[in-house]
Amino acid sequence: MSIHVSGETASHDVTNPHSNAVSPEVAAAAAAAGCPFHAASVLPTDGTPTHPSPRFAEWRETGPALPLDYNDGHRGLVVTQYDLARAVLEDPRFSMRPDRMPLSDTAPLHESPPEAAPEPELDDNAREALDTASVLFLDGDQHLRLRRSITGRFSAKSMRDRRAIVKQIVARQVEHVLAHGAPIDLFTEYARPIAAANHCDVLGIPAELADEFRAKFEGVATTRDRMDYVRRVVDARATDLGENTISDLLRSDLSRNEVDGLVMTLMSSGRDSVAYMISTSMVALLTNPEQLAKLRDDPSLIQGAVEEFMRYGTMFLTVFRRTATEDVTILGVDIPNGTSVSVSTVSANRDDRHWEDPATFDVTRDAFGHVGFGHGAHGCVGQQLARVEISEAITQLLAAIPDVRLEEAEQLSPLPFAHPVATYEAGAVVVAWG
Amino acid sequence: MQITVNTSACVGAGQCVMTAEDLFDQDDDGIVMLLDDSPDSSHEAGARRAASLCPARAIKVTD
Numbered sequence: 001m002s003i004h005v006s007g008e009t010a011s012h013d014v015t016n017p018h019s020n021a022v023s024p025e026v027a028a029a030a031a032a033a034g035c036p037f038h039a040a041s042v043l044p045t046d047g048t049p050t051h052p053s054p055r056f057a058e059w060r061e062t063g064p065a066l067p068l069d070y071n072d073g074h075r076g077l078v079v080t081q082y083d084l085a086r087a088v089l090e091d092p093r094f095s096m097r098p099d100r101m102p103l104s105d106t107a108p109l110h111e112s113p114p115e116a117a118p119e120p121e122l123d124d125n126a127r128e129a130l131d132t133a134s135v136l137f138l139d140g141d142q143h144l145r146l147r148r149s150i151t152g153r154f155s156a157k158s159m160r161d162r163r164a165i166v167k168q169i170v171a172r173q174v175e176h177v178l179a180h181g182a183p184i185d186l187f188t189e190y191a192r193p194i195a196a197a198n199h200c201d202v203l204g205i206p207a208e209l210a211d212e213f214r215a216k217f218e219g220v221a222t223t224r225d226r227m228d229y230v231r232r233v234v235d236a237r238a239t240d241l242g243e244n245t246i247s248d249l250l251r252s253d254l255s256r257n258e259v260d261g262l263v264m265t266l267m268s269s270g271r272d273s274v275a276y277m278i279s280t281s282m283v284a285l286l287t288n289p290e291q292l293a294k295l296r297d298d299p300s301l302i303q304g305a306v307e308e309f310m311r312y313g314t315m316f317l318t319v320f321r322r323t324a325t326e327d328v329t330i331l332g333v334d335i336p337n338g339t340s341v342s343v344s345t346v347s348a349n350r351d352d353r354h355w356e357d358p359a360t361f362d363v364t365r366d367a368f369g370h371v372g373f374g375h376g377a378h379g380c381v382g383q384q385l386a387r388v389e390i391s392e393a394i395t396q397l398l399a400a401i402p403d404v405r406l407e408e409a410e411q412l413s414p415l416p417f418a419h420p421v422a423t424y425e426a427g428a429v430v431v432a433w434g
Numbered sequence: 435m436q437i438t439v440n441t442s443a444c445v446g447a448g449q450c451v452m453t454a455e456d457l458f459d460q461d462d463d464g465i466v467m468l469l470d471d472s473p474d475s476s477h478e479a480g481a482r483r484a485a486s487l488c489p490a491r492a493i494k495v496t497d
Contacts (some may be wrong), residue, residue, distance in 0.1 A: 089489075148465070155451075155464035377490060379489045383448070
């Protein structure tokens with residue numbers, strides 16, 4: 001489900017007396033960030049995953065942080081440069097809590113929910129589950145306690161065993177692609193099924209409930225529907241504990257509501273982004289055939305190549321916004337207490353202050369240290385699994401179809417951003433061979 | 435060279451294991467485990483890189 005945010009509808013009239021968009025403090029922060037106050041901005045919609053809007057390069061030249069207008073009318077900052085992006089993401093003075101956000105009852109510009117039917121009421125347990133265990137909206141020790149209940153299952157160490165399972169899932173999907181024949185859309189027929197199957201396996205969704213997982217979380221469903229499904233999955237798993245995340249949570253000291261809330265977040269996260277990355281990595285390779293040839297001829301390059309996929313094809317224009325909880329001076333930028341801050345990972349990963357020739361896609365470059373998985377305490381908890389999935393999906397596809405070629409990729413033209421933070425969509429990636 | 439890790443700050447992202455597998459691993463809960471707290475100088479670049487990339491700044495390298 002997607003929404004389109006156009007520059008026109010997003011622009012905000014700063015002279016509107018009913019608006020509280022402009023606080024003097026934020027204006028001062030904008031000035032301190034080296035930016036004229038009138039250069040307030042909205043996220044550019046004219047970019048694609050492999051060719052982000054040229055506006056980002058202009059913004060980086062203007063300053064490390066610039067004003068950003070949110071669609072509830074308040075003004076915050078967007079971080080454009082690599083060093084400041086990392087510094088903000090690892091600084092505990094920036095809060096993820098929605099109750100720290102100005103005007104938090106309304107969505108910011110690039111975090112608008114899609115138009116949907118009114119949500120049915122949640123029961124008290126469901127509300128508590130979402131309130132206490134939405135890891136993306138908690139800080140400090142409260143966040144770390146929940147995060148640590150799942151880090152073991154997603155560690156680099158766990159991946160040594162899990163790689164065999166991922167290999168098998170990918171091999172099965174390669175067989176499907178070959179049986180289907182060309183032309184084929186890699187996003188729906190290859191990337192998405194791989195991501196969904198891996199998600200089901202690592203979480204521990206029982207096989208008989210797996211189809212419903214895709215229907216509920218890839219398709220449109222209300223929060224209540226999804227929560228009902230989460231409870232059925234956790235109930236089923238409770239009678240059959242195994243080597244998977246939901247079993248880990250049930251064996252831990254978390255309350256049942258906390259388990260349900262965490263499982264809800266885990267089911268909602270990571271699956272689409274892995275499918276996006278597999279698709280976008282293939283687009284990057286197919287539009288840079290000499291890079292594809294390098295990787296196909298020397299599969300040992302894949303580990304470094306995955307880092308370059310993440311840097312070059314970054315999905316999140318901005319990650320979930322933070323709020324400054326005190327007056328912060330960071331790398332020379334003054335950010336007043338209460339300011340909303342959105343870090344642009346797309347922009348940071350193309351910053352030529354850090355990356356040599358950042359617009360060039362090079363599978364042999366050292367791209368480690370990119371912020372494609374975010375960074376800091378809230379950096380992607382599933383990043384090691386994502387790396388294994390992407391690396392297996394690309395390696396096995398190139399080995400099975402060495403002459404794969406691109407017929408059409410929707411993402412080569414700008415697509416509407418995906419919800420709930422501004423992310424690129426993968427779109428259909430149609431390939432052929434033979 | 436001396437390496438110390440702060441296990442209570444660690445967020446289990448596994449960057450250190452990716453950067454310097456001979457110096458760092460993760461325990462069953464995903465928390466950093468130091469394999470060698472005073473490696474020889476051939477490991478210095480890896481150790482410093484792991485420290486600079488750690489998302490929780492949980493790794494310190496001193497001379």
